[in-house]
Amino acid sequence: MTITTEKLRQYAESVGLDLFGVANIERFKDAPPRMHPAAIMPEAKSVIVVGKRILRGGWRGIEEGTYWPSYTYFDYSGLLNSFFIPFGSYHLACYLEDHGWEATPYYPGVPERQMNRKPLRQGSVPHNVHLAIRIAGVAAGVGEIGWSKVFLTKEFGPRQRLHAVITDAPLEPTPLVKPGTICNRCMECVRGCPGAIPHLREGKTVKIQIEGENYEWADVDMGKCTLMYHGGDPRTSPFLHKDFPGWKFDVTEQEVSEGAAYKFSWTLSGAKWAPSEEFPSGYVVEGHAMLMKWGMGEQESSSFGVEGSRGCMRSCFNYLEKTGRIKSRFHNGEFIKRPRWLLPSKTQPLTKEQVEAYRAADEGRTDDEQ
Ligand code: SF4
Numbered sequence: 480m481t482i483t484t485e486k487l488r489q490y491a492e493s494v495g496l497d498l499f500g501v502a503n504i505e506r507f508k509d510a511p512p513r514m515h516p517a518a519i520m521p522e523a524k525s526v527i528v529v530g531k532r533i534l535r536g537g538w539r540g541i542e543e544g545t546y547w548p549s550y551t552y553f554d555y556s557g558l559l560n561s562f563f564i565p566f567g568s569y570h571l572a573c574y575l576e577d578h579g580w581e582a583t584p585y586y587p588g589v590p591e592r593q594m595n596r597k598p599l600r601q602g603s604v605p606h607n608v609h610l611a612i613r614i615a616g617v618a619a620g621v622g623e624i625g626w627s628k629v630f631l632t633k634e635f636g637p638r639q640r641l642h643a644v645i646t647d648a649p650l651e652p653t654p655l656v657k658p659g660t661i662c663n664r665c666m667e668c669v670r671g672c673p674g675a676i677p678h679l680r681e682g683k684t685v686k687i688q689i690e691g692e693n694y695e696w697a698d699v700d701m702g703k704c705t706l707m708y709h710g711g712d713p714r715t716s717p718f719l720h721k722d723f724p725g726w727k728f729d730v731t732e733q734e735v736s737e738g739a740a741y742k743f744s745w746t747l748s749g750a751k752w753a754p755s756e757e758f759p760s761g762y763v764v765e766g767h768a769m770l771m772k773w774g775m776g777e778q779e780s781s782s783f784g785v786e787g788s789r790g791c792m793r794s795c796f797n798y799l800e801k802t803g804r805i806k807s808r809f810h811n812g813e814f815i816k817r818p819r820w821l822l823p824s825k826t827q828p829l830t831k832e833q834v835e836a837y838r839a840a841d842e843g844r845t846d847d848e849q
Pocket of ligand 1: 625626627628661662663664665666667668669794795796798799
């Protein structure tokens, strides 16, 4: 039986995938060698990009400032990225193999956490090849990249995650989504973000071209974004307020790389310290450590979301739904229903009485307890 793009699309739907598109290998002609699908499979003819929605309700508790685990556990690095989508992409690869084509399911890891290494063979690229999954999504006609650098689709706006399957099957490519089809540069993401996305008027952009179409988006400050998102920003983390009373850390003044921001916020969030009367959990930031565990334990590939994409996701889909620019609709109307919260950069210090009470309690503990 001949395999076609349409048959694959139907199969992808049958295994629970919400999004599907195909890029021919020619659409990657400008990709750097270490981000090129042919560096993984030299005979590759097509890259299939698939995805599943992030549940709108996964963010509800964060939007209300009341409940964090759902987003990390189901919708971020937890089950969505590590199980729900790979289940579909793996079966799609099996389907291709059943028809005699080689297929490599691609897990969209985090390239910035990979070491630079030497090529294993002369003339080859080093063995840390990573597709830029959002650019692959554009090349496969699944959507476009919005001003916020987040991938947007006509179905869900910014609410999805993507995986890919690289294959030597020659497939009909899906038409590209033209730039500006979804994102009209409304700047709602900039207004909602606590300070990582530059405004259009700053002129800081990144550009790529695919088949003559020019895609351009904001050059996001990834150091600030990572601090805000991964628990390094008191404005977006009530957990820092609980575990660092009297601390001031203004993320808008930091000028750090993404790598430095990860180092700071991840070690802070996952670290342990001696339990005390004031901090009985034994974690430096108990709430972040719990989120890390819910985000697939302590594996290297795990992650966790504290800030929950206030601007680039929540403000964006709120706007796109409200203005009818995407298909998703909800009986309950707009997502953002109440005034939004953002905490101060300085956390509330302990009172004198609290300091004395904690000191007295710790002095009263036996050596064994300490
Ligand atoms: S909020 Fe969404 S649609 Fe508006 S500029 Fe940002 S990415 Fe584009």
